[in-house]
Amino acid sequence: MSVADLILMADRIHTMSDGPAPTAIAVAxxxxxxxxxxxxxxxxxxxxTEVVDLGAATITPGLVDGHFHPVTGVGLTRGVDLSSVRTAEGLKSALRDADVAPGAWLEGWGLDPNVFEGAPVTHAPLVEAVGPDVPVFLLLFDGHAALVSPRALEMAGIDGPRAFVSGAGVVCDADRRPTGHLLELEALDLVRALLPGDAPADRRARLTDLLRRMAAAGLTAANAMDFEADSAALFRSLEEDGELPVRWRFAPFVMPGAGRDGLDAVIAQQRLAGRRWRVQGAKFMIDGTIDGGTAWLDEPDTHGESTACLWPDPSAYTDAAGVLAGHGIPIVTHAIGDAGIRYVLDTYARLPRTSVPHRIEHLETMPTELIERFASRDVTASMQPTHCTAYTRADHSDNWSSRLGKRRADRAFRARDLRDRGARLVLGSDWPIAPFDPRAILAAARLRRPAGRPDVEPVLPGQALTARMALEGYTTEAAAAAGLSGESGRLVPGHRADLTVFGLDPLSADPDEFAESPVPMTVVGGRVAHRG
Known part of the structure; x- marks a missing residue:
């Protein structure tokens, strides 16, 4: 054996493999x-050799976030953080307190539609808070909708309904006047195109800080569900200064109307890579969101919405996915509603297999007959536990549940059913849609409520994962989903030296307590990426 570069010792080392539990691990x-x-x-x-005895700490394989938007998220998290706002009065107060120069845009993000308590989402609170003449752009928490002010609508030339290539929309009242509520990316981009851009140096600095905070929370890798125009330049620039503290796999977006030129561009992007990042995959969306009424359900929601595919011609999605899969590119598809999930599973059944399994993201409501098909067709299920615990309620009084109705809300976020039926299940955050801290997400997967909130009733507690299942969703399952089971996800000789160190044991600690666990160290590729 070669001399070790690094030796870590700890009272508990979860190798996630069979055999005796070690208390020391060598890296070279x-x-x-x-x-x-x-x-x-x-x-x-x-x-x-650097030797570190971590005492009573616990070492696990390095945690991998299954669904993340690093570069897009840097652009989306601008302005006022509205993620903690819970009432219309709180929204108005936050906007009044915002420090915005005269004539400048007022931006915000993370707005929960439950603030409107079932009433229509309109720009009325914006006008009450800052008046009609201030241009305001507020991104809703799901990233698929925005609320903008009358001045913003005027500047964008939006004075009525619009037709889009995708299932996007400008919400209007009975008199066909825009309410300020915009649905899906094409509609959002009408206003977003007017927002001031970030300076490249600012984007680089914010991305650097994001990666640092991810490593400090215990993450060693993540799956990026997009590839922005400047993503390659940003990551190349960061690697010029040293090793990235987090590994990345990117799946560029394919939107309706992309055409053959767009597909060829995605095929060409698969060649892009750095030392700790690479493009591998293509990201589609078959539907939007339940909160916005743009999901694809078998039956309409209680507002009569969520009845259509985001692609006006669903077969165009199937054709595009077939072209890319034919080039060996794994397909990743956002599918939230039961009809959308079914269509994607049917599409995948006709696609050629690739070295990395095709996968479906989110999976918010679906009947059992769909769950049975994941394992049999080797499709990865990718879910975000805090989408359930942060934005829905056990009594179904939230916007998401009330739109679905009890029957469909009762078959929601079925993580345990997927695992029990043999599906490969990876966990993640969907940052910036929800916070990325894996400690809180691992806890939420077990508790079915927010960590640290024992007063909150769990949402469908029968869908709770065991501690082992939750940790596998960030380690062994994540490795298998990336086609890397032979080189990562376990702490065994020959595997990547990606390790996460916790002050508490994720398999035995109380979940609420584990959510606050210290992270003394994160190691990526045998190098210390974070030292607490």
Whole structure:
């Protein structure tokens, strides 16, 4: 065995593999070279070996976030953070308190539609807070809708309904006047195109800070569900200064109307890579969101909405996915409603298999007959536990549940059913739609309520994951979903030296307490990416 570059020792090391539990692990050249007990570590040392005894801490394989928007998120999280606003009065107060120069845009993000308590989402609170002449752009929490002021509508030339290539829309009242509520990306972009751009240096600085905070929370890798125009330039620039603290796999977006030129561009992008990032996959959306009425359901929601595919001709999605899969590109599809999930599963059944399994993101409401098909067709299920615990309520009084009605809300976020039926299940955050801290997400997956809130009734507690299942969703399942089971996801010799260290044991600690666990160290490729 070669001399170790790094030796870590801890009372608990969860290798996520069969065999005795070690208390020491050796790393050299970016891979794990040995595991054993503390006494064994003496034989691994050399003159330059760094040895760290972490005492009562717990070491796990490095955590991988299944669904993230790093570069897009840097642009979306501008202005006032509205994620903690819970009432219309709170929204108005937050806007009045915003520090905005005269004539400048007032921007905000993270707005929960439950603020409107079932009433229509309109720009009335914006006008009450800052008047009709201030241009305001507020991104709703799901990233698929926005609320804009009368002045913003005027500047964008929006004075009535619009037709779009996708299932986007400008919400209007009975007199066909825009309410300020915009649905899906094409509609949002009418106003977003007018917003001031970020300086490249600012975007780079914010991305650097994001990656640092991710490593400090225990993340060693993430799946990026887009590839912005400047993504390659940003990550190349960061790698010029040193190693990234987080590994990345990117799946560029394919939107309705992309055409053959758009598909060829995605095929060409698959060649792009750096030392710790690469493009591998293509991201589609078959529908929008339940909160916005743009999901694709078998039956209309209680507002008579969510009845259509985001692609006006669903077969165009199937054709585009077929072209890319034919080039060996794994397909990733956002599918939230039961009709959308069914259509994607039917499409995947006709696609060629790729070295990395095709996957479906979100999976918010679906009948059992769809769950049965994930394992049999080797489709990865990717879910975000805090989408359930942060934005829905056990009594179904939230906007999401009331739109679905009890029957469909009762078959929601079925993480445990997927695992029990043999599906590969990866977990993640969908940042910036929800916070990325994996400690809170692991806790929410087990509790079915927000971590640290024992007063909140769990949402469908029968869908809770075990502690082991939750950790697998960030480790072994994540590795399998990326086609990397033979080189990551477990702490065994020959695998990547990506490790996360927790002050508490994720398999035995109380979930609420674990959500506050210290992260003494994160290691990526055998190098310390974070030291607490």
């Amino acid at each position: 050249g970016g891979v794990i070279t040995a595991t054993g007990d503390r006494a064994d570590a003496r034989g691994w040392r050399g003159r330059g």
